[in-house]
Amino acid sequence: MKRITKGISNFLNTRLGFVILAVVLYTLKTIYAYETKFNLGVKGSIQTFLMIINPIPVMLLLFGISLYMKGRKSYIFLLIIDFLDTVWLFSNILYYREFSDFLTMVLIKGSGSVSNNLGKSILGILKPSDFLVFIDVIILILLLAFHVIKMDVKRLNWRIPVLISSLAVLLFGANLTLAESDRSQLLTRTFDNNYIVKYLGLNVFNVYDMVKTTQTNAVKSQAKSSDIDSIEKYMKDNYVQPNVEYTGVAKGKNVFIIHLESLQQFMIDYKWDGQEVTPNLNKIYHEDDTLSFDNFFNQVGQGKTADAELMLENSLFGLPEGSAMVTDGTTNTFQAAPAILDQEAGYTSASFHGDVPSFWNRDNAYKSWGYDYFFSSNYYKEKKSYNVGYGMKDKIFLRDSAQYIEQLPQPFYAKLITVTNHYPYTLDKKNQTIEKTDTGDKTVDGYVQTAHYLDQSIGEFMAWLKETGLDKNSMVVLYGDHYGISNNHKKAMSKLTGIKGFNEFNDAQYQRVPFMIHMDGLKGGINHTYGGEIDVLPTLLNLLGVDNKNMVQFGSDLLSSEHSQVVAFRNGNFVSPTVTKVGGTYYNTKTGKVDKKISKTEKEKLSNRVTTELSLSDRVINGDLLRFHKLPGFTTVNKKDYSYKKSTALKELKKARKKNGTSLLAQNDNKSMVDLYQTDAPELSSDK
Template identity: 65%
Template sequence: MAKLKAFYKWLTETKLGFFLFVIVLFWLKTYFIYVNKFNLGVTGPMQHFLLLLNPLPAAVLLIGIGLFFKGRKSYWIMVVIDFLLSLWLFSNILYYREFSDFLSFSIIKTSGSSSDNLGKSIAGITQGSDFLAFFDIAIIIILLATKVFKMDVRRLKLKISLLIEALAVTFLGINLTMAQKDRSGLLTRTFDNNYIVKYLGMNAFAAYDGVKTAQTNAIMAKANHSDLQSVQSYIKKNYIAPNPQYYGVAKGKNVLVIHLESFQQFLIDYKWKGKEVTPNLNKLYHANDTISFDNFFNQVGQGKTSDAEMMLENSLFGLQSGSAMSSYGTSNTFQSAPAILAQQAGYTTAVMHGGAGSFWNRDNAYKSFGYDYFMPLSYYKNKKGYYIGYGIKDKLFFDQSIKYIEHLPQPFYLKMITVTNHYPYDIDKKNQSIDKTDTGDKTVDGYVQTAHYLDQAIGELMDYLKKTGLEKNTLIMLYGDHYGISGNHHKASAELLDQSSFNNFDNLLFQRVPLMFHMPGLRGGINHTYGGEIDVRPTLFNLLGIDDRNFIQLGHSLLAKNAPQIVAQRNGDFITPEYSRVEGSYYYTKTGKKIKHPSKAVKAKLAQISNTITSELSLSDRVITGDLLRFYTPPNFKAVNRKDYSYKKKESLSRLRRQERKKKSSLYYQNGKKTTQSKFKTDAPELEEK
């Protein structure tokens, strides 16, 4: 009892005791809010531990500033810092409820649509329990006012204050080390702000975002119109005209982009134990009315899927480090495919995705790209067993998407992002319909099972398109976003491909992913042109008859007769029909033999290709990091205003219904204002378990 009284006296009559009390209250409050106010997707003991730990180091570091002062000032400085941290927490609760993301300096700085809309509706979105963010402040002030806490006016020894700050920094380092071990590339890839908060905490996210914003501002501040002129000069000089034989053959048609997650080209026609892994995609690939590319490569960097989307929509590369969509998607100016198609050809534009809207900053970047609608996970039923890895299973995703597809006014530009064929390639037994491979590599062996499931889902969607007649009026584009099996699995890759060995050059060729354009009546065939994701938009525009001469883009139509066929990799490697470079070594592409003693002519050719690669990657980086498109608006194009877009479900669907009634061109109207849901047939076992 005496010890308890002594502790109570220390707690209420010393500065360190008050500091401990403030920290513990702030810690418990913050953890409670993390768990109950945010959807951070915490899984596994490590993530739960880090979520519990991460409020502490930053709180000790910041509130501990008050320990350096003497007298009453010391106490009130700690209270004020605690209040400011609580206000930041409260603001993020409101912002997250509205936008499923955290406040960033770029959002605050630009006062964009997000902050404007939040300000207008702040009363409507506030809940009484949100004020728990200030609960500890109220308690502390009451205890100080009633003199339960007696202020210790003595100055604390400097070495004690410094030791506390040093311990806070040490714990921050430990927190970061543990987080990086559990999630490699946490701070460099920046795929979701939820991950930063989950692992490092709200205050660490604010510091990280501040540093990132300062770096971005420094680069943007130096950028000017002359920087853009050099980019325009290069693009004009190297412009490749589209193929006139294909120009506009799909004019006015719907465009359905099917995003094949982690899907590599080798899966086409691949058999395991005599069974086709992807029979539906094989059929499409070889169809007479499908243009299929067998030398099409992914070109992603750390941004993975987001890099693929950046190239698809903008014909600009991802960044050397991190994700362009995450870092620049909110604030930059873009002249993207959806905005161009909406303005120049009257398209309704939409993305459907059974995963979190905040992942890769999609809920912000899509507004900058000019997408009319974005239907993420919040638009879908997510029952137990529906979700796997990064979103709803593909069959369930397609099934639930019908109610949105049939109401899109035509012509539409729709991107559907699949997720089931995503690392770690694990799917529940009831959805397995092909055996795993037997390389012994756990990462690799499940790949054919999830790819087979994806293929089945594609088959079900294609059947629906045929039954409803949508296929006749739709250009269907299927593309693989990036590799599924990384370069860390050479032995298993060799076994899959039935090769005696698998080296870095083989891995470079392994970066092939599918690209197909399918439309009834299209003059198809397998096209051997070398190209990459940077070339998708110009190729699509070639088919749609969209004039792209005045747009800033670094790709070329793969249908063009004089396509350059130089495929850049984000790390500077490249592939051409003749030569390839990987990790500083050069190879003959057709034979795979290393070029050891190149002739003078070969040296000159390799230098020319390398210069092209370096120039285009550099120019693309300058466009994005300098936000250079703000200095230029192409003819017949109106700059995208993010304030014009909202993806809140109720508001968005209401707007879609109004647009549908006005245009009367949706599949629903064409079907006599009757749903076509019954025409989508799926064997998804989850729907049978009712």
């Protein structure tokens, strides 16, 4: 035994031994992270084996570089590489906890557009056990510092580092071959980053992501006009005839798009501690003149809110990595709702958001979409008590937006983006009017409080619309942009929903978000059609009497009998009234059980439809193909025609106050109706 111990000790005191030890420790801590910090969906012995060994080839290659160096430099280089790689792993753990995905180059490139107010979120996400991923670095440093392992400064035979590098390449080849045998076309046809990480490792995913990003950039520069032909053919072959009963019923009406931040459908009619969480939304949801959809799903990817906006106003899917608003919003050509309604029906368009204009690159993307006005934080009175997390508190934001809404020439298209119900769901005590839930999950338990606050703000806004008469000539669209509680909180969701063993299937079903279209005189009711955010634009255009037949839109009218009820998720999963796909598993949507009766042909038919639409949409964005699409009667938006400078906007609004102006203010003899807005926001009371 002593001989074995001495042999191991002697080996570890060589540079090669130190490299092997570093690889072993790194592999162990990576397995710990895979198992406890990520949700990779590892199933079966092959996937488990690959998850265990996939860190080895890359780290053997990286750490092995140190063997080409002399003396102390070799050890210092290895420790630096180990530390930097661990920082990247640590960063992914934090990001994954909230977004169930991994960091990408596109996301990092656009981080400046979303960095505002992130500190609070990071502190909310952080767990003490996260720092355990640094333990291998600490162990190696301590072993060297206390001379348990002595640095080997002897010259190493050149054959050893070459052999190690060759071994690393061979191991990776074997890893990839085995992975491909279990998951064919792993690197060429995947929409879920979890697959690449569980089969090949986080470091390989990083390389894959960089290569893919470079290829995407090259696609745009090499795109040509004929590339749009296949897209146009697909649109023509799959065109869905809209519901003629609803065609033009909202023609000439103002349109309010109210963005319900992070609100999930299960909050509708949900009670906690004997109290309705969303009483105002519940009332709207059940009114006879509201079209409500109880099977409406968010379909966002990494872009979250930005993806929701992109789908809602362009009927294009978000990208597999990052946010298209950030990476392509400034340069691409779009045919978005604001520009369409302006050119088709003379609408004024405006977006309202109580945060900095650069968030998600909105100040540039909105110009590409044809928004006339963008009322960001620059337009509102700023005060520390007015803000929470990602911008102004909803009650204050909506109340202060009224001053600009009344100045907009009618008809107008106005989008209001609420933010209070945003992770990490914190609200000061004076605004809390419902108790927290008791799941024991700090991330989740504040959700009902911020959702209740959001609902109160909507109630106040709707009351103002009624007081001013805007409710009579407006269509109000309310939608949840994405999930509020990610699938990393299954225990809490199990307690909130009453579903024992809340699993991947349940999580897919709970991607439902509210979608309501409310208008005086509208033939409403609760519609059980399956659909998602990609379908909103075609639905609204039909209601407004705008023909979308020649447009490139991947959604279809939710009210049409021809509407496909297969709802694609960004990662290639989908849900329909009969089948739900999560990873490689197909479930019966009605029973929640694994569907063993579904044929291979049916699986391929459904999956191919989803992957085809996602791929075609990606081609449109990555290649900027709408610059080649000639839409009859539509003029390409010139971004230079738009300015969101406050002085410029106020000057334009002042012009609209003329005697025969169409704004609410002009129609009321230029007497403001903001004083009709009633809010119980305690911050405003204290100001008075």
